[in-house]
Amino acid sequence: MQQAGMGHLIRQARQAKGWTQSELGSRIGYNKTRVSRAETGTQPIRDVTVLRRLADVLGVPPSMFGLADRAPTLASDLDMSASEASVDRRAFLGVAGAVGVSAAFPIPAAADEPDPATLLEKRISACLFTTPGASAVPMPVVELQAGLARAQAGYNACRYVWLSGELPRLISAADATMAATPTAGTAALASASYQLAAHALAKLLVSGLQPMAADRAVHRAHQANDPLVLAQARRVLSTAARRIGDYDQAERVGIRAIEDLPLTHQDDPIIWRHAVELWCVAGYAAAIRGDRDRFVExxxxxxxxxxxxxxxxxxxQARDYALAHQISSAYKLGDSATALDAARQVRLDVLPTTERKGRYLIDLAMAWQQHGHDNHASRALLLADYHAPGEVRTRSSARRLISSLATSSRSRGMPELVGLARRAHVAL
Structure with a gap:
């Protein structure tokens, strides 16, 4: 690579992280003057050890500096056709800042599918306003379990258009199966179907649908008589209470769920991970009502x-979940610095699903905008659309952010937002 070109990449990647030349120098053992000379090409960096350290702190592939590339890969956890790009969070902050998102990642084609948010609301509401199991046929338990596993995988992959058709069918079948065979196992499956509906509805603007689905999930969980199922159901109920503005109730429900978990079973990490998630839900409710001390606690x-x-x-995974969750909570407190600090500690490739990666990138984008860096917010959204398009095109906060950025006075420097708005069904 020509040294002037390498210097340009170093400068752009440094600026993408919001660092001064002195701050970058302190991380690689150089002073400000030496970094300046490297960026202008007057004194290029040729030491391989320093170049590797530079790639690491900037979060860019070593191949950008002519070194062997050991970039991490993101393996899909789904048995569907979805696949993930081999890029992590640090690569986004570095590569996307250095060479531009459009060069680093192919821009997806314009959406040719209907609005997933509209379909989710329309089809799930039709299911919720029908007497549970009234017109459905019971399904063999094994078949119902497999269907719910596929639906969960679809949710994890942000395939919300597909889920809008599949989930109502499974909810009706689960209720019909429970009515025909009222056991703890069929009640747990019915609760799981309503929990998944509540999670999907959380992507949309506030309505009465999510509390309805969450309430049914809790009712079925009580019938299942399983502490873990009940804790999972109470988590969605807590989220629903928070979304309709009842923050105290949201925290009470979450704490009650934690208290009822059998946390003496330290050999079962799943239970402990649920406790982590419930504490995060309580922290988010505290942040929304402006209680910083409770948020920290x-x-x-x-x-x-x-x-x-x-x-x-x-x-x-539990640690990174909590850090990623803290981004949106700190954002709600108006503390973008804390949000971005939490974001820097999370590796995208550790987050277990496409849905979690998409939420992380959208939360990161919102934090960057709050921090006054619209260009970074735009890059985060574009990467989210590349990485988890269903999340960007369904989640209401993402669509609001796209509209805000695309209509701002600085939108001329972010021309990719016009195409993103079209793909996300955002009218400008």
Missing amino acids: CYREAAAVAAQINDHHQQR
């Missing part, structure tokens, strides 16, 4: 619970 509890998980992989 809840996320401290989440970190303490995560530390109790004796499986290293599960512990890391």
Whole structure:
């Protein structure tokens, strides 16, 4: 690579991180003058060790500096046709800032599918306003379990158009199956179907549908008589209470769910991970009502619970979940610096699903806009659309952010937003 070109990439990647030349220098053992000379090409960096350190701190592939590339890959966890790009969060902050999102990632074609948010609301509401199981045929339990597993995988992959057709059918079948065979197992499956509906409805603007689905999930969970199922159902009920503005109730429901979990089973990391997620839900409710002390306390509890998980992989996932969740909570407090600090500690490739990666990138975009960096917010949204298009094109907060950025006075410097708005069904 020509040294002037390398210097340009170093400068652009540094600026994408919001660092001064002095800040970058302190991370690689150089002073400001030496960094300046490297960026202008008057004194290029040729030491391989320094170049590797530079690639690492900037979060760019070593191949950008002519070195062997050991970039991480993101493996899909779905048995569907969806696949993921081999790029992590640091690569986004570096590569996308250095060479532009359109060069780093192919821009998706214009959406040729209907609005997923509209379909989810229309089809799930039709199901919820019908007497449970009234016109459905019971389904063999094994077949119902497989269907719910596919639906969960579709949710994880942000395939919300497909889910809008599949989920109502499964909800009706689960209720009919429970009515025909009222056991703890069929009640748990019915609860799971309503929980998934509540999670999907959380992507949309506030309405009465999510509380309805969450209430049915809790009712079925009580019938299942399983503490873990009940905790999962109460989590969606807590989220629903928060979304209609009842923040105290949201926290009470979440804390009650934590208290009812059998946390003495330290050999079961799944239970402990649910406790981490419930503390995060409580922390988010505290943040929305402006209670910073409670916000800090809840996320401290989440970190303490995560530390109790004796499986290293599960512990890391729980820790990164809490950090990623903290981004949106800090944003709600108006604390973009804390949000961005949390974001810098999360690796995109550790987040387990496309849905979680999409939520992370959208939350990161909102934090960047709040921090006064619209260009970084735009890049994060474009990467989210590349990485989890269904999330960007369904989640109401993402669509509002696209509209805000595309109609701002600085939108001329972000021409890709026009195409993104079209794909996300956002009218400008």
